[in-house]
Amino acid sequence: MIHDDVLQTARLQVRPFEPDDAAALVALFADPLVARWVDAGEPLPRAEAELWIERSRENLARYGYGTGAVVERASGEMIGWAGFARPEDGPEQIIYGLARAHWRRGYGRELVAALAAYARDALGRDRVVATVHPANTVSAHILAGAGFRRGDDLAEDPESHCYVLHLTRS
Template sequence: MNGAEKAPVLQTERLILRPHVPQDLDDVAALWADPAVVKYIGGSPNTREQSWARLLRNIGHWQALGFGYWAVCDRADGHFLGEVGFAQFKRAIDPALPDIPEAGWVLAQRAHGRGVAAEAVSCMHSWADKDRDWPQTCCIIDPDHVASLKVAQKHGYRIEGQARYYDAPISVLLRQRGV
């Protein structure tokens, strides 16, 4: 189904993946302003204004395309841990990405090293494999971001090549449905 769809709430043993809401702005802004978080995602901390635009883009993806990003929260205390999901960003990458959903994940430092990324990425792919008829998904990862490459490869992504994005090298990975 495409368009006018709200993100479903998904749960794992430790996490809740829920739709973003405007009240997430403080958490989203803190996440994207952290230099350690953005080190391999553009390298520059985002302003509050940029985070607001990102939050609205996350909400709007579900409305326009029927898929998007979830806010990842700790099931025990409800604290915001990051964002995961699928998008079509229409990035200016050379060579261009295939016209398929692009997976992504970003987590706050307090979630690093705890298996949260792997758990959330597994959950979102289980949803996609069950509820979407996507033969493939892709993702892009900085070649130096070892932790993220490990998460991707654990979930069936394989490096298909290199590209340039904002004049920086980027690894392009593809995943076959159900892997």
């Protein structure tokens, strides 16, 4: 997530991916309920997991941010991914996903709040976006609870809804 550091919340940390995280990403995407809202909703082959990690590390080096591993602080276990994706033809987007065993614990809300604060405070952004499949009502609810509002004019995929959060500096 952050080039030289980690993003920490009360219960989680988002750290840069390490090459050894490929196996954990593959395992996360092996659960069809975790994979269903990401790209084509398919399991993630090892080679693609390794490429994701490589590109995330390149983004960290080039831009100072990207996506990383979500680690539960109490257990030290990698339980998901989070950060900012960089679509070629659009603004950076918040992305996140968690292992099903860690759903319904408020971790999604914790991640979205921390990522929005990071976009505002560390990246100096005045807004942040996230795209969500229309049937992914849980993520839509998390985003709405964090103050995001629908803004479909930014969605590059017609099957996604775009949510925008306008950030104010305190």
